Amino acid sequence: MHRALQQLRHREERELTNGMKFTYLRPERSTNPSLLVEGARSVIVGMRSYAYDDPIVVNDGTVRARIARYAWEDHYGILKTSLTAVAAQLRRDGHRATVFADDNSIVDREIAWLAGLGWYGRNANLLVPGKGSMFVIGCVVTTADLPFAEEVPDGCGTCSRCIPACPTNAIVESGVIDANRCLSWLLQKPGIFNAEYREALGDRIYGCDECQVVCPPTKKFGTQPAPETVQSHVNVLALLSLSDTELDAACDRWYVHDRDMTWVRRNLLIVLGNVGQPSHSDTVETLRRYLSHERPELRAHAVWAAARLGLSHLLHTDDPHPMVVTELQNLPPLRGTL
Ligand code: B12
Ligand code: SF4
Ligand code: SF4
Incomplete structure (x- = not known):
């Protein structure tokens, strides 16, 4: 498995791994x-x-x-x-x-x-x-x-x-995936979802x-x-209304970083921005709730989703958290398919 070992090292050197651990954690052992x-x-x-x-x-x-x-x-x-x-x-x-x-x-x-x-x-x-x-x-x-x-x-x-x-043009060479762009990894990676690829995510909630x-x-x-x-599908608004324990049980087969449901909620909010309907009262209520959520990561993604759905009147423009401020300063254009 010499080639695999070389490739694991090479990809780290080329900064194509974007924080992935998996087989990269102990390359000598995994090969x-x-x-x-x-x-x-x-x-x-x-x-x-x-x-x-x-x-x-x-x-x-x-x-x-x-x-x-x-x-x-x-x-x-x-x-x-x-x-x-x-x-x-x-x-x-x-x-x-x-x-x-x-x-x-x-x-x-x-x-x-x-x-x-x-x-x-x-x-x-x-x-x-x-x-x-x-x-x-x-x-x-x-x-x-x-x-x-x-x-x-x-x-x-x-x-x-x-x-x-x-x-997202993540296949950068034959057989080589850039994890900085691959939606399958971006959905699993904790933290802010790179704004450049949120639209491309479409309605995907797990894998691509x-x-x-x-x-x-x-x-x-x-x-x-x-x-x-x-x-094959999940109901976005239903999942966004669950408690952490219920949500964890609903997606128990998925790899979720530290089993922290923040990352599943974050992904659901992006999908809501991409395929939700602003005229539905459930959508408005859900966004209202997440715009006041205690986790700034979720408020930040709710800002993006609300703006994309043309619901900017819901935003708390005085939210002081830097993550939210960044989103408020970089609102996405209204979704074309509304
Ligand atoms: C990390 C990982 C990911 C990462 C990174 C994927 C990647 N391509 O690097 C992310 C999260 C993005 C991911 C996504 C997916 N994954 Co994944 N993932 C893994 C994991 C945990 C490790 C993979 C690894 O070590 N990669 C290391 C790099 C070096 O290997 P490689 O990319 O395969 O590189 C090889 C080629 O480049 C080849 N090569 C070298 N030179 C050349 C030259 C040419 C011309 C060519 C063509 C090839 C080639 O040699 C390299 C290895 O020696 C494995 C499970 C495991 N324990 O192995 C599953 C695994 C690879 N994933 C799997 C699956 C199903 C997926 C997804 C389809 C899931 C989905 N629907 O979203 C996507 C597919 C994305 C893609 N196009 O690769 C399956 C693949 C099954 C298969 N038939 O290939 C695996 C094997 C899990 C399993 N046990 O079933 N995955
Ligand atoms: S056969 Fe499949 S994997 Fe190979 S180049 Fe065509 S689409 Fe890609
Ligand atoms: S899994 Fe999706 S994002 Fe990743 S390389 Fe394949 S098509 Fe691109």
Whole structure:
């Protein structure tokens, strides 16, 4: 995994990581499976498809926010259960075996690439030939001696559709994402959401699928009907009215920094500014509440949302907090689609 280690360091040097920790926290460890399991000889990689068709969503006038497909259900949990069965069998056969899936212990795509499961797309995702990239990845690191896999050749060819399709131009080179711009990271990063990318966020509340939904090999293959239990959208105003405990339970599958619900509320306020309706009394009441919220980060994003919806008369122009003052001095233009 020498290439992955080099890339992790290189991206830090180029300031493309924007505070991400994940596999960047301990690069030597996340690129060396033998540090995870003593005497490791092989890694078995498993992938689970999340390429569901769009579920039917009835337009009942509620303000909805979109969840990226990988989070429509607990794909990691399901994958881990399967890999745990593989690990249990390896242990019965006398080997050591430990399961890892999206837990930052190992660079999952690189291990899947080494296992011959796919190629790296220009959108940085690992694509399975004939099935595309909508897969989550997990693995079992084991002391069992298993045969080497063969490398899958590049399948992008002359295509480069994902690059201009990214709403924030975050694909800065083939296979390289700038986390300063990637909406998927900006939604997870704590603090003020960079104003430059708030409009581009649209109605996304968790993750972003744009560079995958335009990808011909991903679009063309591998779709399957979504089970009725998946959650593809959330109700913005309903979530904004919940207590922290209720909101935490409503988004328990999402990665939220320190489980601090401020960041989920912040994202919901931006979506409200992007797709909410100023004529709805619920929208006005919600913004009123957040413009007086005790957290200045939330007052700041409520200022942005209210101004974008043409509700500037709600603003407290005398709010002294520097975060809010900055927003008041840089109000966005009225949303074009009102
Ligand atoms: C940090 C992280 C993120 C960050 C940064 C993503 C990034 N591309 O760097 C953020 C939060 C933005 C993110 C977003 C997403 N992520 Co993410 N993320 C991770 C995490 C935790 C670590 C990734 C990592 O270590 N990157 C390090 C860099 C160095 O690796 P890389 O970007 O893949 O770089 C490789 C290529 O550049 C390649 N390469 C080198 N030279 C060249 C040259 C060419 C020409 C090419 C094409 C490639 C290439 O080699 C590098 C590695 O050696 C992993 C889980 C894990 N533990 O690994 C999940 C993971 C990568 N994410 C995943 C998913 C599903 C997503 C999203 C689709 C979720 C969403 N819908 O929003 C998006 C996709 C964004 C994108 N286009 O990459 C899956 C990917 C599955 C797959 N099929 O590829 C993973 C593996 C989680 C999992 N276990 O399933 N993610
Ligand atoms: S996930 Fe979205 S923002 Fe990030 S690179 Fe892909 S299209 Fe761009
Ligand atoms: S859109 Fe084209 S270039 Fe981008 S990952 Fe898919 S096949 Fe590769």
